[in-house]
Amino acid sequence: MIQNLIDGVLTGSYISLGAIGLTLVMHILRFANFSHAELLSLGAYVALVCDALVAALVPVFAVKLAPLSLTWALVLAILMSMVITGLSALLIDRLVFKRVREKGLELSMIFASFGMALIIRNVIGLFFGLSPQLYSRDIAFAMVLSRDPLLLVKPDQIFVLVAALLLMLMLHLLLSRTTFGYSLRAVAENPSLAQVNGVNLHRTIMAVWLIGGALAAVAGVFYGLSHQLIPVMGRDLLLPIFAATIVGGIGSVYGAVLGGFIVGIAGNMALVVLPSGYTPSVPFLLIIVVLMIRPHGLFGEARA
Amino acid sequence: MIGVMSYLVFFATTASILAIAVLGLNLQWGNTGLFNGGVVAFFGAGAYGTLILGGTSQEGHLGGFGVIYPLALLGGMAAAGLMAWIVGLLTLRLRHDYLAIATFGVAVAFENLMRNAEWLAGGAKGVRGFERPLRAALGDGFLYNILFFLVVLAILIATYLFLERLVASPFGRLLRAIREDEEAAQSLGKSPAKVRLTAFVTGSVILGLAGGLYGTFYAFVSPQDVLPTLTFQIWAMLIVGGAGNNRGAIFGAFLIWGAWTASGWALSRFAPIEAQLYTGSVQFVLIGSVIVGMLMWRPEGLLPERLVVSQRGSTPSNKQGE
Amino acid sequence: MSITKYLWVAIGLAVSATALPGTAEAQDCTTKIGAVLPTSVDWGRPIAETAQFAVDQVNAAGGAAGCQIEMVLRDTQVDPKVGVDAAKALVDLEGVKLLLGAVSSGVSMPILTSVTVPGDVVQMSCCSSSTAFTKLSEDGKTNGLWFRTFATTGVQSAVAAKVAADKGYKTVAVMYKNDDWGQDMARLIAADFAAVGVEVTASVAVNDGQPSYRAEVTEALASQPESLYLALYPAEGTAAVREWISLGGTQNMILANSLKSDEFRDNVGLQYLGATLGTDTASPRSESADAFRAAYVERFESEPNGPGLANSYDATMIALLAMEAAGKDASGSDIAAAIAKVTDPNGTPVSADTAGFSAAKDVLSGGGTVMYQGGTGNVRFDKNGDVSAPAVVWAFSEGGIEEVEYMSLNDVDAFITSLK
Structure with missing residues (x-):
């Protein structure tokens, strides 16, 4: 029971990171981006390549930072992947979403993102093969927190949780203490009014893609570190991330964080009450319950 | 040549069944603006309902009612309608993105239930033991396929005519009014909630009809038939064909299903042998590119909705459009 | 209106596409067999590679029933609709009498009920395991056309x-x-x-x-x-x-x-x-049983270890042996009937490789029967197309x-x- 709760918090950390990017995009650009989760797999695979590159160029970095299964090479790879994935998100917007957006039909963006998701997922599959891959084949053993009841936590997961919380804190500061944060909120509230007041709409949108892509890359690597890399990981993560975004309320960064943890915990606690075959339904039952009580999510606001 | 004919009939049957489903979705999205992300749940309810009602007795799960076929099909439609009514009551007050995800969740839960509840519908093994109507008399060769196709085609035409009438009726105008400006409609004394629910249930019954025919065609249904891919396919058909236009919906169904199958066929035929094993992934990349390209080139669909502002028959251009 | 224009274009494309086959191959005789496998899924692709590997070996032995074999492979995307349509296209447009696949029972079943049984085509699955197939066969609805090399x-x-x-x-x-x-x-x-x-x-x-x-x-x-x-x-x-x-x-x-x-x-x-210990069905204790493994290692530089690989190989080999036994221009039922001749417990043992296929050809042409010793063992089908090993x-x-x-x-x- 308590073990499930702890597991849920740990799972929630990467779901939250993914949901933050999605909620920003959904809020500023006003569309449900089905290709967002593919940025997670893109980021994870880019890091896999960078990791191998760095480790080959500077072998010293390939040593593990015990007790983590993380290496310095992977840390550098994460940073590189953040940049590359952020730029990729920007590029995809430039090539596809921007053009579709300018045509201006409500559902076009959603379907364009669905099409992009298919493209990204299968291109990754063509490049890397369809089998699972790992950053490190060694198994990092869990630490025993308590014997009765038995509580186990893996050092990697603690690292993931701490790093995710730090990133969220940085994002919080960025949004609440900087001019950029204000302009972001202004655009979200009312794009034309914000423009009249001198906010560069174009640049704000670029920033949203960069931040969203970078956070997605981290989330993807953290997922890969905790589990494994597989080309369909984006598809598998899409639903929990969407659930987190919706439960938290579209547009609310704090909502996305909370939503991520709620979805993670619910997924892990579900087995306490439901037979294991039913786990995939849990995030949705949760969404429906939350939306029944709060039609715009926990932190979301009604808007036209 | 017989082979080509036989295949085309088979293809057209599947495409027509999908076209019926696209028409159902068009009533919900195209005419009423309801973003149903769980198309496959209602489609599946129709398929499962029809096969369970009309099938022979199976050990281990519900079934064996042996209801005569037309009633079984109606039962399947009713199952879809009932589910839509419950889902609609719970979720229809949500707007776009939220509604889409909530209904998507319903579809995932539906698949999950079918996969796990063996006592209900056989679990992952699916429902079999359904005898296609009149198969004993007609055999199951080419003749049967032609007749089955004609029946499906007739149902497709009937559905089309029904929806055209409905859309042209005062109720149809009300649907569009609510889609465009709910508050204005409300201020005229209409009840948007009730109207939306009616449209949602009607559209879902049509989806259930398509599902029932689908199950009949294969004489089998399993959880693999109700995965989210189908929702995506049906939506893609509507978007490419033209939301709000029933002819666009039918056209989109044939076009997308044609492209979907033709791309697989073309890849298996023309791709070099070494590349054959990668054609699956390549095909998905192509499908994605077609959709993205379409939305960049012609987002309103190939046959866009024709908005009628004035009274019917008042302008000559309108008549011409018919 | 524009709809008719599009329709004509579509019909034109369909006609020109179907007119293509028949023009290219006139000199060498090639028999097509169909394969509907989930090549876009991680465990599906190796299964398809193994099937192609078996076809290559048979072709190295001079093909089956006097012709080279071409395996036309279609992806099912694990979507029953797509799989059924692909199977129907293979049967109607390519004229195959033998279909390998599918992997998932949920795809194999509608193919069986709506394509292969009505079309009198042999369907040989490597991996569909559902007990529903046995029941369907007991009900007499498979016409003896269904086989699987996946031991129950x-x-x-x-x-x-x-x-x-x-x-x-x-x-x-x-x-x-x-x-x-x-x-x-x-x-x-x-x-x-x-x-x-x-x-x-x-x-x-x-x-x-x-x-x-x-x-x-x-x-x-x-x-x-x-x-x-x-x-x-x-x-x-x-x-x-x-x-x-x-x-x-x-x-x-x-x-x-x-x-x-x-x-x-x-x-x-x-x-x-x-x-850790694992279980599996096995090859019999004979020298030839290693043939599959050895040839596989040579080709793929790894052991044939993965879900359904040996099964896929056996499915392909047995189907082609049966094709050889049934002779040129055999119908689906003929091929299905010939499967007993190549999995006969009293027949001449043949190994699972090119040499084995050549040996089987000699025996079969002399009117004898063979016992195929494949990657999954001495495969033998019962009356429902199920195998024990x-x-x-x-x-x-x-x-x-x-x-x-x-x-x-x-x-x-x-x-x-x-x-x-």
Whole structure:
């Protein structure tokens, strides 16, 4: 029971990171981006390549930072992947979403993102093969927190949780203490009014893609570190991330964080009450319950 | 040549069944603006309902009612309608993105239930033991396929005519009014909630009809038939064909299903042998590119909705459009 | 109106496309066979590669029934609609009399009921395991056209129970893939474990495509079993077992043959698999039985270890042997009838490679029958198209996978009877 709760918090950390990017995009650009989760797999695979590159160029970095299964090479790879994935998100917007957006039909963006998701997922599959891959084949053993009841936590997961919380804190500061944060909120509230007041709409949108892509890359690597890399990981993560975004309320960064943890915990606690075959339904039952009580999510606001 | 004919009939049957489903979705999205992300749940309810009602007795799960076929099909439609009514009551007050995800969740839960509840519908093994109507008399060769196709085609035409009438009726105008400006409609004394629910249930019954025919065609249904891919396919058909236009919906169904199958066929035929094993992934990349390209080139669909502002028959251009 | 314009374009495309075949091949004779396999899925692609490998070997032996064989491969995308349409196109447009596939029972079944049975085409699946096929055949609805080289799950589960009993395990947790195969396995294994007195502490369904299997593993772990039985595929199997071991779960594991994969061994790590035993159907004890393995290693530079690889190879080989036996321009029913001639227990044994196929050709042309000794054993089909085979218990080792114990068909049958 308590073990499930702890597991849920740990799972929630990467779901939250993914949901933050999605909620920003959904809020500023006003569309449900089905290709967002593919940025997670893109980021994870880019890091896999960078990791191998760095480790080959500077072998010293390939040593593990015990007790983590993380290496310095992977840390550098994460940073590189953040940049590359952020730029990729920007590029995809430039090539596809921007053009579709300018045509201006409500559902076009959603379907364009669905099409992009298919493209990204299968291109990754063509490049890397369809089998699972790992950053490190060694198994990092869990630490025993308590014997009765038995509580186990893996050092990697603690690292993931701490790093995710730090990133969220940085994002919080960025949004609440900087001019950029204000302009972001202004655009979200009312794009034309914000423009009249001198906010560069174009640049704000670029920033949203960069931040969203970078956070997605981290989330993807953290997922890969905790589990494994597989080309369909984006598809598998899409639903929990969407659930987190919706439960938290579209547009609310704090909502996305909370939503991520709620979805993670619910997924892990579900087995306490439901037979294991039913786990995939849990995030949705949760969404429906939350939306029944709060039609715009926990932190979301009604808007036209 | 017989082979080509036989295949085309088979293809057209599947495409027509999908076209019926696209028409159902068009009533919900195209005419009423309801973003149903769980198309496959209602489609599946129709398929499962029809096969369970009309099938022979199976050990281990519900079934064996042996209801005569037309009633079984109606039962399947009713199952879809009932589910839509419950889902609609719970979720229809949500707007776009939220509604889409909530209904998507319903579809995932539906698949999950079918996969796990063996006592209900056989679990992952699916429902079999359904005898296609009149198969004993007609055999199951080419003749049967032609007749089955004609029946499906007739149902497709009937559905089309029904929806055209409905859309042209005062109720149809009300649907569009609510889609465009709910508050204005409300201020005229209409009840948007009730109207939306009616449209949602009607559209879902049509989806259930398509599902029932689908199950009949294969004489089998399993959880693999109700995965989210189908929702995506049906939506893609509507978007490419033209939301709000029933002819666009039918056209989109044939076009997308044609492209979907033709791309697989073309890849298996023309791709070099070494590349054959990668054609699956390549095909998905192509499908994605077609959709993205379409939305960049012609987002309103190939046959866009024709908005009628004035009274019917008042302008000559309108008549011409018919 | 524009709709008619589009329609004409579509019809024009369809006609020009169908006019293409027939123009190219005039000189050499080529017989087409169809394959509908999920090539866009991780475990599906190797299955298709293995089928193509078998076709290449047959072609090296001069082809079957006097012609070179061309395998036209279509992806099912694990979508029944797509698979059925692909099968129908292969049968109607390419004129195949023999169809390999599909993998998932949910795709194979509608193909069988709506394409191959009405079209009198032999359907040979490597891997569809659902018991529904046996029932369909018993109802007389397959016209004898359905075959599968996937040994019925009963053998595997019985042997796994024997392993647990021999090892002296008192308790076991079961994790199974939540599809038709996994659900069957879970049901059978529960009964078999009970029959040998091993208590099942938890039976956990593992769904496809879940981002994390932590909760499932925690559930199994909480029941504190002495051993773990796994009926999973490598992708989710690797994830679940890594999680299991890192949380300190027992390394006394028993695996279904779906996890007999180098990828699984490498990704989990041999050091944790020392106490792990697997079950599988087996080749008979004869020299020729290694032929498949040896040729496979030469071609792919790895052992044929993965779900359905040996089954896929055997399905292709047996189907082509039957085609050879049935002769030129045979109908689907003819080929189906000829399968008994190439899996005859009293026939001349032939090995699973190019040489074996050549040898079989000589025997068959002389009016004899052959016993195909394939990658999964002395394959023999019963009247429902199901196969039974000897069994083997295996373990992971440095070099790959090695055999621990061999059970002949009689041993297996005797043990299964003792469980009842």
